[in-house]
Amino acid sequence: MISKKMENIGSNVSSIRKLFEYGRKKALEIGNENVFDFSIGNPSTPAPQEVNDAIIEIIQNEDMINVNSYTSAAGDKDVRNTIAASLNKRFGTQYKGDHLFMCSGAAPALVACFRALIVNENSEIIAIAPYFPEYKVFVEGNGGKLIILPPDIPNFQINFDALIDNINENTQAIIVNSPNNPSGVVYSEDTIKRLVGVLKEKSEELGHPIYLLSDEPYRELVYGDTLVPWIPDFYDNTIVCYSYSKSLSLPGQRIGWILVPEGIMEREDVWAAIIGGARVCGHVCASSLYQRVIAKCIDIRPNLTIYQRNRDLLYTKLSEMGYRCAKPEGAFYLFLQAPDGDAAAFSERAKELGLLITPGGEMGCPSYLRISYCVQTEQIECALPLFKKLFSK
Amino acid sequence: MISKKMENIGSNVSSIRKLFEYGRKKALEIGNENVFDFSIGNPSTPAPQEVNDAIIEIIQNEDMINVNSYTSAAGDKDVRNTIAASLNKRFGTQYKGDHLFMCSGAAPALVACFRALIVNENSEIIAIAPYFPEYKVFVEGNGGKLIILPPDIPNFQINFDALIDNINENTQAIIVNSPNNPSGVVYSEDTIKRLVGVLKEKSEELGHPIYLLSDEPYRELVYGDTLVPWIPDFYDNTIVCYSYSKSLSLPGQRIGWILVPEGIMEREDVWAAIIGGARVCGHVCASSLYQRVIAKCIDIRPNLTIYQRNRDLLYTKLSEMGYRCAKPEGAFYLFLQAPDGDAAAFSERAKELGLLITPGGEMGCPSYLRISYCVQTEQIECALPLFKKLFSK
Numbered sequence: 038m039i040s041k042k043m044e045n046i047g048s049n050v051s052s053i054r055k056l057f058e059y060g061r062k063k064a065l066e067i068g069n070e071n072v073f074d075f076s077i078g079n080p081s082t083p084a085p086q087e088v089n090d091a092i093i094e095i096i097q098n099e100d101m102i103n104v105n106s107y108t109s110a111a112g113d114k115d116v117r118n119t120i121a122a123s124l125n126k127r128f129g130t131q132y133k134g135d136h137l138f139m140c141s142g143a144a145p146a147l148v149a150c151f152r153a154l155i156v157n158e159n160s161e162i163i164a165i166a167p168y169f170p171e172y173k174v175f176v177e178g179n180g181g182k183l184i185i186l187p188p189d190i191p192n193f194q195i196n197f198d199a200l201i202d203n204i205n206e207n208t209q210a211i212i213v214n215s216p217n218n219p220s221g222v223v224y225s226e227d228t229i230k231r232l233v234g235v236l237k238e239k240s241e242e243l244g245h246p247i248y249l250l251s252d253e254p255y256r257e258l259v260y261g262d263t264l265v266p267w268i269p270d271f272y273d274n275t276i277v278c279y280s281y282s283k284s285l286s287l288p289g290q291r292i293g294w295i296l297v298p299e300g301i302m303e304r305e306d307v308w309a310a311i312i313g314g315a316r317v318c319g320h321v322c323a324s325s326l327y328q329r330v331i332a333k334c335i336d337i338r339p340n341l342t343i344y345q346r347n348r349d350l351l352y353t354k355l356s357e358m359g360y361r362c363a364k365p366e367g368a369f370y371l372f373l374q375a376p377d378g379d380a381a382a383f384s385e386r387a388k389e390l391g392l393l394i395t396p397g398g399e400m401g402c403p404s405y406l407r408i409s410y411c412v413q414t415e416q417i418e419c420a421l422p423l424f425k426k427l428f429s430k
Numbered sequence: 431m432i433s434k435k436m437e438n439i440g441s442n443v444s445s446i447r448k449l450f451e452y453g454r455k456k457a458l459e460i461g462n463e464n465v466f467d468f469s470i471g472n473p474s475t476p477a478p479q480e481v482n483d484a485i486i487e488i489i490q491n492e493d494m495i496n497v498n499s500y501t502s503a504a505g506d507k508d509v510r511n512t513i514a515a516s517l518n519k520r521f522g523t524q525y526k527g528d529h530l531f532m533c534s535g536a537a538p539a540l541v542a543c544f545r546a547l548i549v550n551e552n553s554e555i556i557a558i559a560p561y562f563p564e565y566k567v568f569v570e571g572n573g574g575k576l577i578i579l580p581p582d583i584p585n586f587q588i589n590f591d592a593l594i595d596n597i598n599e600n601t602q603a604i605i606v607n608s609p610n611n612p613s614g615v616v617y618s619e620d621t622i623k624r625l626v627g628v629l630k631e632k633s634e635e636l637g638h639p640i641y642l643l644s645d646e647p648y649r650e651l652v653y654g655d656t657l658v659p660w661i662p663d664f665y666d667n668t669i670v671c672y673s674y675s676k677s678l679s680l681p682g683q684r685i686g687w688i689l690v691p692e693g694i695m696e697r698e699d700v701w702a703a704i705i706g707g708a709r710v711c712g713h714v715c716a717s718s719l720y721q722r723v724i725a726k727c728i729d730i731r732p733n734l735t736i737y738q739r740n741r742d743l744l745y746t747k748l749s750e751m752g753y754r755c756a757k758p759e760g761a762f763y764l765f766l767q768a769p770d771g772d773a774a775a776f777s778e779r780a781k782e783l784g785l786l787i788t789p790g791g792e793m794g795c796p797s798y799l800r801i802s803y804c805v806q807t808e809q810i811e812c813a814l815p816l817f818k819k820l821f822s823k
Contacts, residue, residue, distance in 0.1 A: 038547075038549065038602065038638045038639065038696070039546060039547065039549070039696060039699045039700055039703045040545065040546055040547065040548060040549050040703050040706075040707070041549075042706070043545050043546050043702075043703040043704075043706035043707045043710070044546075044699050044702045044703040044706060045702075045706065046705075046706030046709055046710060047546075047701070047702035047703055047704065047705035047706030047707070047709065048702045048705075048706070077500070079499045079500055080495075080498075080499075081495070083494050083495050083498070084494055084498050089489045089494065092485060092489060093486060093489060096482045096485060096486060101476050101477055101482065102473075102474070102476050102679070104682070105473075105476070105477050105679055105680050105681065105682050105683060106472045106473075106681060106682050107470070107472055107681045107682050108682060141534055141684070141712070142712070142714060144712035144713070144714050145711065145712030145713070146712070147712065148710070148711055148712035149712075152433065152436050153432060153433055153436050153437075153440075154431075154432065154433065155433060156431065156432070156433050156434075171709075174709055174710060175710065175712065178706070178709070178710030179710055209431065245431045246431065286495070286498055287498050288498065288499060288500045288714075289497070289498050289499050289500050289501060289715060289717065289718030289719070290498060290717050290718060290719055291534070291714065291715070291716075291717055303431070303432060306432045306437050307432055308440070309436075309437045309438075309440035309441045310432045310433050310436040310437040310440055311436075311440065312439075312440030312441075313433070313435070313436035313437060313438065313439035313440030313441070313571070314433070314436045314440070315440075316439055316440065316567055316571070317436070317439060317541070317567060317568065317571030317572055318538065318541055318711035318712060319534070319535070319537035319538030319539070319540065319541035319542075319568065319711060320537070320538070321535060321537050321681075321684065322682060322684070323684075324682065324683050324684055324717055324720075325682025325683060326682070326683055327717075
């Protein structure tokens with residue numbers, strides 16, 4: 038009488054979340070100072086002061102009946118215009134507010150797109166390993182198939198042979214996540230160009246567009262002079278899903294958007310289907326307060342000091358110990374190769390020392406582990422000797 | 431290549447929303463003062479001052495990294511405990527925080543429940559006309575069938591003959607919405623007892639539970655000494671979906687909860703399936719700020735002054751003119767019988783006078799119209815002569 042599928046999805050906690058919950062319990066037993074939790078992607082940098090200021094300013098100066106009202110399903114007009122203008126300034130584009138759909142973070146944004154693009158049980162969405170494990174829940178939980186491309190080890194760009202092999206008449210979209218969770222890698226312009234070349238060729242061959250979903254919550258989190266290509270510049274059929282969870286350190290507030298640009302094929306149908314996809318999920322509008330807050334903070338960029346320091350420290354020290362990983366250029370993850378190739382066993386051994394790092398099996402890379410370094414730097418300093426101990430085992 | 435089903439759902443704006451958008455456009459043409467918009471259910475009473483105070487207090491005194499972090503999917507433990515304690519105080523129950531799942535308003539709450547209870551394309555959910563039109567989108571958009579019981583005219587309680595006729599082996603749940611949108615009627619204790627009697631008998635006969643989903647965003651909006659029965663007291667298999675949209679005038683902020691009490695049959699499976707249902711819709715957590723805000727405002731009840739005044743004025747004056755309707759005891763809607771029985775035509779004639787009231791066809795009552803009286807009282811005063819004019823036509 039109960040949906041077994043939903044029951045399973047509700048019962049099978051992700052390995053990230055499982056490790057995180059384990060860490061919380063363990064901390065109660067042996068003390069917080071003895072647990073080194075690198076499991077979850079909760080920003081360790083506070084939201085900028087401007088976010089708090091914006092909330093207080095709104096409460097003190099605006100008509101709160103208006104602020105607390107439903108906005109239209111796609112979001113407040115002024116907010117959407119502000120975001121479009123900001124994108125246009127950054128990327129030299131000509132988006133309008135009407136191209137944006139405000140939603141409660143990237144997760145429901147992606148689901149709305151999947152609902153729009155999954156037409157029957159044969160519909161395929163391609164993800165590139167390593168990938169964010171929730172993609173599987175979002176696609177399969179809504180009746181489609183998630184096709185995983187094997188990873189391009191050790192650089193974690195794209196395995197193009199596998200891509201070409203895996204595109205067929207059921208391919209509806211490919212999801213691209215760069216800066217990448219969990220590898221920290223940014224897809225180069227060269228990678229994007231090659232990807233787009235394949236998608237264009239295959240779309241033509243198949244006689245239908247293969248949409249590209251660009252999942253970009255980490256766009257602003259890049260180090261040094263790394264550039265994150267703006268994919269719609271290269272490929273018309275790109276839908277961008279964005280979230281302020283990481284860039285403004287607001288993961289708990291659930292605010293983001295979907296961009297469906299003008300040049301997209303069958304744009305009006307895609308747009309309507311995304312609205313429908315959000316509606317059947319119970320979307321009414323994104324938080325009307327946080328819509329206004331992000332508009333007021335449109336030019337604020339994250340303070341990357343802690344993340345950059347953490348990345349440098351971890352990458353340098355782990356490399357010195359003999360560990361191997363792709364140098365993270367963005368996000369706040371480092372994707373470590375298990376020295377003996379068995380990440381699940383390595384994670385278990387680490388757990389015994391109080392060191393919580395997620396094995397990459399669910400991310401499509403069973404010989405790698407994800408280290409979330411959105412922590413205080415002291416935690417890394419304390420954990421390094423444990424990494425050393427584990428390596429010598 | 432695009433889901434036609436989602437495209438249709440995304441294109442077919444509800445008649446409420448259509449009328450509302452028309453009103454906005456019309457106001458630009460002929461002036462706000464010439465449009466009398468009774469279409470949408472946006473509270474006209476501001477959120478209590480305590481809500482603003484709570485936000486400012488949190489921002490000024492709490493650790494904002496914590497406040498802005500993801501909570502667990504079910505919500506913050508302290509918040510859930512606070513809500514459970516408040517329910518226990520009000521209803522003499524023994525709920526725990528663990529029985530509550532925090533979500534982004536009643537719409538995604540209902541969808542999560544529907545996803546849990548729709549097991550295949552034959553699964554049926556019963557709604558009672560008049561009903562909130564989005565139920566149809568939520569159930570059919572997620573692969574189930576919505577069965578509509580014809581209305582119990584003129585009192586808008588429940589048509590029990592129709593109920594008995596419509597329960598079969600595919601019946602998974604009945605959705606009960608009292609105080610009712612759109613009728614404003616509250617189901618009496620007698621109605622609830624009869625309903626429960628039927629559900630118990632039929633559950634036994636069929637050998638499986640029929641769950642009762644109680645959709646209660648209007649619980650606190652009742653007039654005079656009207657009592658809203660607490661349905662779990664009468665029926666173990668009740669799941670309650672609650673929202674603060676109306677009780678705290680926060681529709682745009684999207685905050686509410688699902689209560690899955692202990693006594694429910696197969697409770698652990700139902701709970702897991704609801705979590706799964708929310709997860710596949712992209713639920714990560716409800717806004718962590720608003721979770722805290724509602725906990726701080728747990729004892730605040732809405733100021734009903736405007737709504738009560740509006741109800742009294744409308745009900746008295748329209749009755750005097752010769753209109754017929756059930757006296758609204760709750761919510762902020764009055765459900766008017768079209769004098770000639772054709773609500774769609776009546777709504778069109780009203781529109782020509784700038785008077786926007788929604789025909790009840792989509793709500794299962796094509797001879798009635800919904801008047802949302804969550805407006806300023808002056809608007810009603812100005813609109814009354816137009817109602818009079820329409821009646822004499």
